[in-house]
């Protein structure tokens with residue numbers, strides 16, 4: 470039987486508010502067994518860019534990352550955010566190890582190349598991108614890896630990658646060795662049937678429901694790539710995918726995804 474592994478992803482809406490972030494990290498510290506944290510921080514990165522007089526540009530849920538933007542997001546994600554999270558986890562007894570994909574060559578990305586747009590320094594991940602053995606070794610010596618959304622291409626170039634994609638790719642790669650639960654945690658209680666009604670959480674979404682929800686416009690913006698990544702993970706062997714509020718990870722309100 471495979472050992473259990475829990476992977477949690479937190480987004481910019483939670484990271485942005487220090488009290489919320491610390492509360493989530495306290496809950497995460499209480500999660501038993503081997504675990505991994507993946508963080509984004511898109512909201513704070515956009516705010517920092519605006520303070521520096523640079524207009525953030527997003528397309529289909531991804532940031533168009535020119536050279537200046539790459540400098541800013543590297544400082545913000547791999548520097549400030551990752552190190553603050555690691556230090557806060559150490560303070561609550563979790564021996565966290567902060568990682569970008571370049572550290573230990575743990576995630577190797579390839580520059581996103583699509584015909585219609587130049588995304589700049591954005592990295593895509595494939596099945597071969599994750600060094601699952603390296604991650605397993607960290608887990609086996611009792612470390613809790615904390616991934617930021619900065620990877621590398623193996624030629625010295627850093628690349629910015631959507632954090633939901635990193636979480637799903639890690640979950641898929643590690644599901645060969647572990648029974649993986651993947652938790653997408655954000656500032657709502659799950660996928661909502663009505664975006665202005667916080668209580669309208671859809672308890673279960675199947676692949677067929679997902680197509681209908683997309684068609685009807687009930688899910689939009691960042692929720693589209695999140696669900697795409699979530700179903701991709703399920704199709705490639707991840708046991709369970711849950712979308713939930715970062716401050717109520719033990720609560721009853723949540724969305725569980727299933728293939729059928």
Ligand SMILES: Nc1ncnc2c1ncn2[C@@H]1O[C@H](COP(=O)(O)OP(=O)(O)O)[C@@H](O)[C@H]1O
Nearest residue numbers: 480481482655659660661687688689690691692
């Ligand atoms: N039906 C829906 N239910 C919940 N959130 C939705 C829905 N449709 C769109 N969204 C939007 O998706 C966002 C979450 O995606 P994203 O911003 O990428 O999250 P994260 O904070 O995890 O990076 C929510 O803040 C919300 O504005």
Ligand SMILES: CC(=O)N[C@@H](CCC(=O)OP(=O)(O)O)C(=O)O
Nearest residue numbers: 480481509510511531532631632
């Ligand atoms: C290429 C790309 O879009 N990278 C993301 C990485 C951060 C992220 O995914 O943050 P959230 O999880 O908070 O949205 C970005 O720069 O916004």
